[in-house]
Every structure is written in structure tokens, then in C-alpha cells.
Amino acid sequence: MPYIQANTGRTAVTRLPAASAVTSSPPGSPVQTTGRMAANKSKGQSSLALHKVIMVGSGGVGKSALTLQFMYDEFVEDYEPTKADSYRKKVVLDGEEVQIDILDTAGQEDYAAIRDNYFRSGEGFLLLFSITEHESFTATAEFREQILRVKSEEDKIPLLVVGNKSDLEERRQVPVEEARSKADEWGVQYVETSAKTRANVDKVFFDLMREIRAKKMSENKEKNGKKSSKNKKSFKERCCLL
Template sequence: MAANKPKGQNNLALHKVITVGSTGVGKAALTLQFMYDEFVEDYELIKEGTYRKRVVLVGEEVQIGVLETAGQEDYAAIRDNYFRSREGFLCVFSIAEMESFAATADFREQILRVKEDENVPFLLVGNKSDLEDKRPVSVKEAKNRADQWTVNYVETSAKTRANVDKVFFYLMREIRAKKMEDSKEKNGKKKRKSSAKRIRERCCIL
């Protein structure tokens, strides 16, 4: 069940995140561990919803909204809408399942197609690091893929809580930086447009 939105959050900056990846890689477990400090091994989400939480990011109180999709991202049209509405992506695979690692390439391609932005905030996450003795996906292989995409790679364990906060806070910082960059570009365009308008106004036809 999605977390209720506490009073007073309307004025806080909201950073919108989604976890993507194959079924069974632990996306919901990561979210619940981050939100409530709980590990739920067998979790079945019936209806999609957004979990929200207040956090302090770079000295500023903000809120993070993590979208859980209840498996509906399997439907292309719905998946595109989910991707379009989010600002940052945790692309999750299980280090104990090669197929889930292979699937990250498809998720990456779909996200870039929908967002039309190569610099979208994105983090490759190898979950279930507690299954180190069962891993077919090496750290080197995962890092090589992250390097190819020019993104970072982090391994997590929803079970032991290893690096759980790290990946969500990293992604929020990336989203925050992207928003600041986009805002500067937007303001710069406005200033250039305003300057051009003033120049035209000073001109007269002789």
C-alpha cells in the first residue's frame, strides 16, 4: 500500500523516481527497505502507487516519490507513460540472474526513447549482493556496461540494507543537478530572447 502524503509536503521539492527491471529482482524490496527499514521477501503489489518520504538532500528538506508499478510496466503503452512521468531511473537487476542483467539493455533503450535525453538521471543497480556465492554476473561485466552508458554502477542488498540509501540519494542528487542545469538553460534562453527584443525595439526604420 502506498504511503499517505503527510501534511506540509506541498511546498517541498519533489524528486520523482522509478525502479525498473525484470520481475523478481527486488525492486519493491529495495523501495520498502528505503521507505520503512523493512525487508519483505515475498511482496506482491496489487495496485500501482507512489511512496513518498521526506529526506534531507544537500542540506535541504525535500521529498522523494518512488513509483511502484505493480508489474504493469510489462504493457508497452503503460510503461511509456510511467517513464515519461519520472525524472530519474534505478535500473535494477539481480547479480544472481544473468537474464535480468541482459534485460537492463532493453530498459535503458526504452527509457532513452521515451525521454529523448541521453543525460536522463540513471543508475545501474545490481541487487541481491548477499548472494555473492551464486552470482553469474561479475562486477567487471556490470561496470563495463555502466561505463558504456556513461552511468554509475552500485551493488545493493535489500535483505541486508547494503547501499540501499546510497542509490536513492545518489539518484536524487542527479535529479536535483539536472533540474538546476535545465533551469539555467531556460533562464539563459529567456534572457537572450529578452535582449533580442530590446534590440529590435531600439531599431527604427529610416
């Protein structure tokens, strides 16, 4: 996993995702890691379930701030992403150790043409808007349409609508009822978050991972059912009456 570079407006801060942290060897050891240890670690990580999350929304709604708060428990107010930043972290989901891969996409229209590629790789989506900017809420419909178009072959797409910046209640432009009504219309969950106070930050990521996991389990069950049915049919075709 490459280093992640976050531009805070003043200095470039290089961050290493938690899942890529190096564990020190016992005192007195001449080296910190060996090829075998690294291979075992890599093998252990690759065996964990991986859930791919895509952050979607207009520029300035707090996609990066929410991601960095979840990753590092830090609020970065002046973060300025380029085209996209990718993060990976090991977490415990309902008692199971898994990995979450987060792709923080740029909201600017300049990058709309390359979003299709990002969306194809995603398994679940956090569709963000700022409660202080009604235009960003209106834009969620267009982002959702793009996701549905790219993922048209899939029946149900794990997606949460997220109203960010809930700490700025005095500047609210999007009523809770309006946002919840739209989410109900789309058949998805609506949650309000604050990257600054960390309100509901973990909730949206973990709830989305649960939806992704449920979809994978359903697909695997369906796939195994078809395979079993095919094997039974093949067995019957090989049988003959004596």
C-alpha cells in the first residue's frame, strides 16, 4: 500500500495507513523484519475479508475530512485532495477482523469523466452532502444516477446517504425531513455526521461494511445454490435405467 499524502494547506503531511504499519522485532535483534515475517504478514492480511468503500459527493462536503477522521482520529479542516486518495485499514466488524479499503474521490466536475472507473471498483458507497449547502444535496441525485449506470448489472448496491457537518446546525440549509424523505425514496439509510466532532463517523463506515458483507454472503449463497443444482442435474443425466 503506497504512502498517502495529505495537503493541509501549509505543509504536505505523509501518512502511512494503519494496515501497513511495521512491527518492531524483539530487543537485541540485528534486524527489524525478515522476508519470512513480511511474507507471513502479507499472507495474513490477504486472507482477511476486504470491503471496498467509495466516498462520493460534491467538492467541499467533507469526504476527505470524514475519511481522515475515521482513519486517524484527526480532523483536518483544510485538506485538499487531488484526483483521488486511497486508504486501507484493519478493523473488527462484529467480532470479525476485516480490512476496509476507502477511495476518496474528488467532487469537482473536472474529474467526472474518470469517476466511472472508480465506481466500477467499489462495493459500497457513502454518498455525502453538506447540510449547510442545499446545492450539494441536490447533486446527490446525479451522483447516484452515475453509480446506478456504472453498476447497472447489480441488483442492490450498498449505499448510505450522509449529511455531513451536523455540528453547523445554525447554518443548516437541508432539513432532516427532506434528506430522510429522499433516502426513503431511494430505499437507503440516511445518517448525519460531523467530521469535526466525530459524530456517527464510525457508524456510517461500519453500517456500510455490514451491507457489503450481507450482499457478498447472499451472492455466495446464490452461487453455491446454482452450482449444487447443476451438479444434481449432471448426476441425473449420467444415470440410466437397467
